[in-house]
Amino acid sequence: MQCYRFRLKSLLFLTSLLLCLWLNHLPSIAESVPGNQLVQQGVELYQAGDFKRAIAPWQTALEYYQETHNLTNTAIIRENLARTYQQLGQMEQAIEYWQQVIADYRQLGDRQNLGRNLTELAQAYTTTGQPRNAIALLCDASASPTDCQPETALYIARTTEDNQGEAAALGSLGNAHLLTGNYEDAIADLEASLAINHPAYHTSTLNSLGNAYTRQGQHQERYADSAQQRGAKQRASQFRQKALNDYQQAFGYFQQSLELARRSQDQPNQMGALLNLIKLAQHPLISPQIDAAQINQALKEALDLLNQLPDSRNLVYAAIDLANLQPAVSTITPKQYQCPPRQLPSLAESLLQQALSIAQRLEDSRSESFALGELGHFYECQNDYRQALQFTQKARLAADQNRQAQDSLYLWEWQAARLFQAQGNPEQAIAAYQRAIATLTDIRQELLMADSDVQFDFRDRINPLHRDFAQYQLERVERLPVTEAQLEIESALKTIDALKLAELQNYFGNDCLFTPIPQKSVEQLVGDDTAIFRSIIFNNHTAILLTLPNKPTQLKWINIDSQTLRETVNEFRRGLERRRDLIYDPKPAQNLYNWIIRPFITDLDAAGINTLVFSQDGILRSIPMAALHNGESFLVETYAIATTPSLTLTAPQHLTDESLQVLALGLTAKATVNGQTFPALTHVKSELQQLESLFPGSKTLLDDDFTRDRLQAELSQTVYPILHIATHGQFSAVPEDTFLVTGNNNKLTLKDLETTIRQVSQGSDSVDLLALTACQTAVGDERATLGLAGIAVQSGVKTALASLWFIPDASTKTLITEYYHNWSNPGMSKAQALSLAQRKLIQAENSPEINNQYVHPAYWAPFILIGNWR
Incomplete structure (x- = not known):
């Protein structure tokens, strides 16, 4: 955990190195009055780095100017106090003062200073992890992607032709976008700030650009890891090359920032650039290209600076960062996970003690908590x-x-x-x-x-x-x-x-809040004929837990390590997908059956169970439990099967409306989306026609009529309990790359679908079943399966029926038609309807109208039921 806590705390330090309009350049009081001496005294203490002692004379001066109703000087003193509290890490007080300053300048009608202080307040919000509040103050381009809203900092700077304020606002906006993960906008904003001729900001802006490219590189590496997991080696290599390019860009920007900071003797930004250079140079992807002597010199320089800079929260974090520096290693072994190696093992304890001393002198409980906690972890590792x-x-x-x-x-x-x-x-x-x-x-x-x-x-x-x-x-x-x-x-x-x-x-991100259902409803949902299997994967073994009606939960262990389990699961799924193999090899399916089901089979039989519900963990989410094999038959031949991301997220209602209507959408034509070509689905049209005949009053939107706007319009006019979408779907490691292909080579993201259903159809109170055919998740990509597992919950429907991988649409038509036919029978649960449809394909030789090859699990196994199985 330590290596990752380091990453989190480092972010706190890096994002605090923002564009400060007035660092060591405080506004002064022009006239010679009693308050002026106090103001000057505070300025001298501030510039000497004695931030805490600067507060008292300014507070006294503030009282004087308030009593004399001098609003201009009152605003100036409040500015100084806000910046001082920010230096001390006391952000609540800093934000409170900036809010007062902004009110003062509005009252004074001083537009330029109003805009500049909006920027400083925005920086405070970014520092405290509230980037969206910062963006709202700086630009708020929600109504128009190109124009900022009136009375925002950037709008004011541009309308008052304040180039300095514009540069600061753009730089701050870039940092805020960086924290939201919007790297493209962050880089554009920072480059726009850099283009404005205000060299005083260039050091910070270059440093922020380095941060932006570093974070973008990390993003590409995560894509690479995801591709590597699913065996897409070429894609993984492409993503890693993009990451390396980003890291090289970042390193160049950090070097430029460092050189400017050295020339201008800007020690705080010098420290920030040095730390960024050193940490980036330790990354295994770029470290072979970095001159070790250059980094050793940077490390020495950073250690020297640590004893020259005045006390501040940033200095606390800098000392902690130096103590936690790790040498460039390609992997962290499980043994090292809690206690990875340190680059400066002999200095680590003293650096952490130094960080604690600074935090205590500042009386900054936040940075003190990090210093104390890291010391605790240091001794834990000893x-x-x-x-x-x-x-x-x-x-x-x-x-x-x-x-x-x-x-x-x-x-x-x-x-x-x-x-x-x-x-x-x-x-x-x-x-x-x-x-x-x-x-x-x-x-x-x-x-x-x-x-x-x-x-x-x-x-x-x-x-x-x-x-x-x-x-x-x-x-x-x-x-x-x-x-x-x-x-x-x-x-x-x-x-x-x-x-x-x-x-x-x-x-699913920050816009998604899930509300667990009450325990009583969970019990109502499960019933007397249903068993619940849960799994959780640890490094050295995996726990399987079985809950039977009115019985204590049982625990069994799969005593193999997580990597062996992953390899076994991936082998099982690849075998399922190889429909070209005329004879299916059930051995991998038997291995998993023996680990997950067989230890409990006696209890399942004794309890009279007919439905199994799986709430799986990690890589186990990526496989269909229906295809587990006991040596004689598949699991689905004995039980109806469903899956749920969590019982506490599964609504227990049973659909009673007998006059079901379906909104069916489909794509038959070949399509290209995001540079990827998807084949034509020639049997989709007849699949949807079958639904119209089964459910009178239904409606179909096919090909060019299948658009987000038409979907929204139909749902706004009519309540459809069933939403059936027959098109290609791709579930990726990130929600933004999870989408359904629509007409005219367009796409419908999972977010688009969720928003449309919730906005126009009363959400979970209207759509009972969302069926997605021709979808696919990649082998081995356990994160991608989160999108599939959570689609019912996220889109606000009770149940989702979807496929784990793509199969020819002819067999899909056969299975889906059979499923709906079964489900239309009174008293038939969704899980039972699906299991009967899958069994019919398994027994294809007994049905002349079904292609015999459909007996292979590649054709029926990928369909899984997610959510309410009733």
């Missing part, structure tokens, strides 16, 4: 648990002080949990884990709003917390008495459900 716990407890207190560092509190609660666990104190370990998850749940939306890359870094920053806790709970079960063991399993199930909920929310 196996000095007593001292580690002392620092960690202090970090918790500092983080919780006035709620100044809630986004770090969960880290220290998690750290305390590990330490209690290492000391053999299970009660306190469990309590600390629970506090960590509760804190994280409270702040997760703020994290998402602050940085869209948290969606990707979730596996690194947040996901391991839930897994650590669940693993600790489940591994204790065998050592506990029966009653306590069952309580521990029930608690672990809540942890697992919380993990699945968090995974979905992080995949």
